[in-house]
Amino acid sequence: MTMPPSSPDPFAPGINTPLAPGLDSIVPDEFPPNDAAPGTIPAGKPRSMFVRGLEVFLENKLAIVGVVILVAMVLFCYLGPFLYHTDQIHTNLAIENQGPGSGHPLGTDSSGYDVLGRLMVGGRVSLEVGMAAAILATVVGTLWGAIAGYVGGAVDAVMMRLVDAILAIPTLFLALVVVSMYPATELELIIVIALTSWLTTARLIRGEALSLRVRDYVQAMKVMGGGGTRAVLRHIAPNAVGTIIVSATFQVADAILLVVALSYLGLGVQPPKTDWGGMLSDGVQYTYDGYWWLIYPAGVAIILVVIAINFIGDALRDSFEVRLQRR
Amino acid sequence: MIAFFVRRLLQAVVVILLVTMITFALLRAIPGNVAIAILGPTAYRNPATIAQFDATYGFNKPWFDQYFLWLGHLAQGNLGYSWKLNQSVASLLGNRLPKTVILVGISTIIALIVAIPIGVYQAVRRNKAADYTFTALSFLFYAAPTFFVGTVMILVFADELHLFGPEGPQGGLVSDFTDWKDLTLPVVTLALVTFALFSRYMRSSTLDNITEDYVRTARAKGASERRVLIRHVLRNSLIPIATLVGLNIPLIVSGALITESVFNYPGMGYLFFQAAQQQDYPTLLGVLIVVAIATVIGSLVADIAYAVLDPRVRYVSS
Numbered sequence: 001m002t003m004p005p006s007s008p009d010p011f012a013p014g015i016n017t018p019l020a021p022g023l024d025s026i027v028p029d030e031f032p033p034n035d036a037a038p039g040t041i042p043a044g045k046p047r048s049m050f051v052r053g054l055e056v057f058l059e060n061k062l063a064i065v066g067v068v069i070l071v072a073m074v075l076f077c078y079l080g081p082f083l084y085h086t087d088q089i090h091t092n093l094a095i096e097n098q099g100p101g102s103g104h105p106l107g108t109d110s111s112g113y114d115v116l117g118r119l120m121v122g123g124r125v126s127l128e129v130g131m132a133a134a135i136l137a138t139v140v141g142t143l144w145g146a147i148a149g150y151v152g153g154a155v156d157a158v159m160m161r162l163v164d165a166i167l168a169i170p171t172l173f174l175a176l177v178v179v180s181m182y183p184a185t186e187l188e189l190i191i192v193i194a195l196t197s198w199l200t201t202a203r204l205i206r207g208e209a210l211s212l213r214v215r216d217y218v219q220a221m222k223v224m225g226g227g228g229t230r231a232v233l234r235h236i237a238p239n240a241v242g243t244i245i246v247s248a249t250f251q252v253a254d255a256i257l258l259v260v261a262l263s264y265l266g267l268g269v270q271p272p273k274t275d276w277g278g279m280l281s282d283g284v285q286y287t288y289d290g291y292w293w294l295i296y297p298a299g300v301a302i303i304l305v306v307i308a309i310n311f312i313g314d315a316l317r318d319s320f321e322v323r324l325q326r327r
Numbered sequence: 328m329i330a331f332f333v334r335r336l337l338q339a340v341v342v343i344l345l346v347t348m349i350t351f352a353l354l355r356a357i358p359g360n361v362a363i364a365i366l367g368p369t370a371y372r373n374p375a376t377i378a379q380f381d382a383t384y385g386f387n388k389p390w391f392d393q394y395f396l397w398l399g400h401l402a403q404g405n406l407g408y409s410w411k412l413n414q415s416v417a418s419l420l421g422n423r424l425p426k427t428v429i430l431v432g433i434s435t436i437i438a439l440i441v442a443i444p445i446g447v448y449q450a451v452r453r454n455k456a457a458d459y460t461f462t463a464l465s466f467l468f469y470a471a472p473t474f475f476v477g478t479v480m481i482l483v484f485a486d487e488l489h490l491f492g493p494e495g496p497q498g499g500l501v502s503d504f505t506d507w508k509d510l511t512l513p514v515v516t517l518a519l520v521t522f523a524l525f526s527r528y529m530r531s532s533t534l535d536n537i538t539e540d541y542v543r544t545a546r547a548k549g550a551s552e553r554r555v556l557i558r559h560v561l562r563n564s565l566i567p568i569a570t571l572v573g574l575n576i577p578l579i580v581s582g583a584l585i586t587e588s589v590f591n592y593p594g595m596g597y598l599f600f601q602a603a604q605q606q607d608y609p610t611l612l613g614v615l616i617v618v619a620i621a622t623v624i625g626s627l628v629a630d631i632a633y634a635v636l637d638p639r640v641r642y643v644s645s
Contacts, residue, residue, distance in 0.1 A: 161342055168623045168626075169622070170577035173584065173614070173615055174615070176600070177603070181608075261473075264472070265600055265603070303471050306470035307470040
């Protein structure tokens with residue numbers, strides 16, 4: 001969004017004066033939301049940004065490839081088991097480590113589970129934990145960044161130094177410490193991954209909030225008695241939606257990579273449940289036996305999903321015109 | 328300039344203090360009795376040991392006293408004692424850290440040597456077949472989990488072709504150089520992960536520079552394309568590399584953790600991985616704080632290097 005450099009307006013209140021001291025000074029909204037207030041943008045206009053974004057997105061061939069791969073993988077994991085029935089609960093050591101062949105297109109693993117069926121069940125865990133963790137991380141990061149950027153001053157400094165400090169601890173190390181303390185369930189994995197990956201989102205949104213808080217409409221809202229909560233939830237977050245969506249997309253890819261890494265290291269979901277990382281971890285024990293079907297399918301599945309999400313994220317970044325430095 | 332350094336240094340000190348607080352909070356978050364968690368499950372038989380432990384570490388005092396006591400130990404280089412391995416965490420790190428530094432150092436240098444020319448080449452030949460090929464490769468290595476890349480390396484180069492060893496050098500620091508055949512696969516695995524990041528960054532950094540005014544001026548003066556590329560574009564594109572390496576220390580160290588686990592390479596990452604499996608909390612938290620401080624110092628050095636190398640940053644910041 002390019003705006004002409006506006007000359008300092010003596011009537012614009014508060015641009016150079018200190019902003020709201022904090023969210024504890026929340027003023028009750030005396031002015032109920034009124035969408036038909038004079039001066040609001042006509043209803044059709046905000047949608048056109050999305051239509052334009054969608055056009056840019058659809059022009060991107062890689063984005064289409066990404067969407068197709070992702071949809072295919074989701075269908076594979078969720079509809080697949082209805083078409084291809086396998087027992088993924090009871091072990092059957094009589095048919096352990098069988099190569100691909102009749103009855104088992106991708107062979108069986110060391111517990112006698114059918115690998116193709118296990119790929120579907122395991123994929124659900126990887127996708128669900130990845131998605132849920134990314135959403136949670138995005139919500140936490142957005143609120144944290146928006147509040148820090150909007151309030152500014154000492155609060156901002158403290159909040160962002162805390163982000164710096166957690167960011168200094170590599171995500172995988174932090175997640176491993178927490179997971180080693182409390183045995184991992186899916187819910188715990190989601191929380192651990194979210195709590196270790198909301199930081200980049202917080203930084204990005206803070207940057208947006210710093211530029212948004214001095215905009216005229218935020219200033220106008222303050223003059224009318226709007227409080228900090230209203231500013232963050234109704235003005236800062238919605239206007240940073242492009243950045244939020246783009247960073248959330250990359251968060252999903254990173255969260256999936258983190259959950260499979262934790263499972264690979266043996267600290268993810270526990271048997272009989274599994275995910276793609278857990279499948280690889282099992283398969284690696286048979287590296288020297290040449291049981292390739294225990295390694296390649298899960299690895300390829302992870303790569304396909306992560307690449308697809310990265311394609312989509314790159315395209316979304318172009319459509320929302322978000323300047324975003326990865327990591 | 329001086330003001331920038333001082334402010335940046337103070338900021339780093341504050342962040343390191345916060346890191347120690349987070350680590351201390353994690354220490355307090357260990358489920359159950361901290362003394363039993365650290366001394367081992369048989370410690371409950373000996374209340375005197377627990378009482379002594381609590382007194383030594385001040386667990387019978389309020390939490391802020393505990394924090395400062397712990398911080399005091401830390402400042403003296405006392406990172407804790409691993410009862411599981413019966414060794415102080417500092418001496419464990421003394422053995423393991425150099426191995427990780429070798430692995431990370433060699434693979435990062437190799438990744439840079441390969442990624443810089445490729446990134447520049449991609450930018451010059453942008454949207455041609457070669458550019459697309461390398462972009463696809465970097466996407467692939469970015470998306471591939473490190474442990475999968477490592478496993479495939481073992482399957483192909485150790486198992487099938489018998490070119491390199493499947494396991495990292497097991498001995499001390501010297502063995503890394505005498506058993507270089509064993510070191511090859513871990514180094515290549517870690518290098519591939521960082522290569523993906525560096526080459527993409529180098530490509531966009533070169534693309535930014537190619538459109539700058541000084542490049543157009545150099546061309547207008549009649550400088551050869553080769554001279555323009557090397558003297559003007561490459562020199563300026565290299566500046567962010569210092570920042571790139573400094574800021575990606577967490578990513579590289581995480582990659583090292585997984586690489587070391589795949590190849591049983593006895594470095595700091597493998598130590599951490601084993602500690603996580605055995606709930607060896609002193610080792611976990613000791614390594615955690617070392618890694619975090621290294622990261623903070625890394626980004627501090629990166630920022631200062633950037634300001635020294637690029638006068639534009641200096642003007643903006645002062």
